[in-house]
Amino acid sequence: MGITERKNRDKQDLKQRILDAAKLLFTKHGYEATSIRKIANVIEFSPTTIYLYYRDKNDILYALHQEGFKMLGTSFIDLGKISNPFERFKEMGRTYLKFALDHSDFYELMFIMKEPIQWLDEDACASDKWQEGINAFDSLHNTIIDCQKEGYFKDQDSKLFSLFVWSTVHGLCSLSLHGHFEQVVKGKKLDIHPDKILESAFENFLDLIDRLK
Amino acid sequence: MGITERKNRDKQDLKQRILDAAKLLFTKHGYEATSIRKIANVIEFSPTTIYLYYRDKNDILYALHQEGFKMLGTSFIDLGKISNPFERFKEMGRTYLKFALDHSDFYELMFIMKEPIQWLDEDACASDKWQEGINAFDSLHNTIIDCQKEGYFKDQDSKLFSLFVWSTVHGLCSLSLHGHFEQVVKGKKLDIHPDKILESAFENFLDLIDRLK
């Protein structure tokens, strides 16, 4: 009964501690291990206490999903150093890819799963609930506009082109993470190591885009 | 107590009836409504009976996922009539898109969700468990090879190019189905109706690919 022991410790920042516990379970044991009761167990509180700080399980998942966007955002910071816009564009793609592979659970939460943002639709003021996602998209969009200033894909509508690039890279990540590439390539005698398919397909995509200059 | 009434009816093809019930619930009320107990309720059998015909819930989902590939396969049949390979290629994409929109729950099961094929990895002879998916990919791959014979994207590796095309179209479908396009486009004053974003982005993609001739 760790409850009495816990009471001797500080009781502040409980909302943050709940989120930390959720993040711990989530990163360590994946989505299915992250239940309200298990989170409660980690922070040594009753499960119902969590409902005093988060309205839903979805609310927690949404907070985690924001954490994910923070992580992606920080890994985007260094891209500002790259002055050549097309080089920045390419490196942005590689960064996105690396994030998806390194933090696949978060990627799942942010871009693949339906859960954490489906109830936002019901919400009246849900327009800015995916603001982090929109910001990430803007980073891409702005980079593409910069590329166009230097003559790249200049006959393209920048927004539709951004959607296209995002779709391709997301499709690559999503299909790869769920093992579909492995399945498809198996027995096809593709002379690429299974782990390198994603990378090869992406670099092939960059080559292809390069030709649109 | 419908059990005694049911006993007077034929008891054959129970495995199929389970699948039909699952399909009914799945198409009518979505994924979360498709529980073992609800399926059992529909066919008027005890929940545990289902385990005599399917080892898992995943096993049922996998069967449903195969049904989905059957549906996709039949909607691909008419494509054979199109002799021009590049026209066939484009129409194949539109068919894929339409399938994703018209049967979004099935699309989810076949290409987005992790569930129905994750345990296949553990299986020793899991190599051909996603055969339907591989077949679909082959249709694309063959069409692309035909296109190359006519001079389209001839400097491309056909397999990597197929992966690229699939990724793009899947990315478009996946992001669109989960409402991410809507989110991103909202407030960006894109002069396209929200429902038409997917279509526009796809046609834009086709135009772009056309230029690789």
Added chain:
DNA sequence: GAATCTACTTAACACTGTTAATAATTCCAA
């Protein structure tokens, strides 16, 4: 000191997938 308010807990509801044990039925050989 009594009332109120806050933070938290216990108990419970209605589900979920799944398994063990049991009953009913069918089949097949002696």
Added chain:
DNA sequence: TTGGAATTATTAACAGTGTTAAGTAGATTC
């Protein structure tokens, strides 16, 4: 025809899930 085995379906239960209602200590305020 009868008895045992095998098949088929059932009930009961386990361990888990998200979530809510009701109750209880402890601090705060009047």
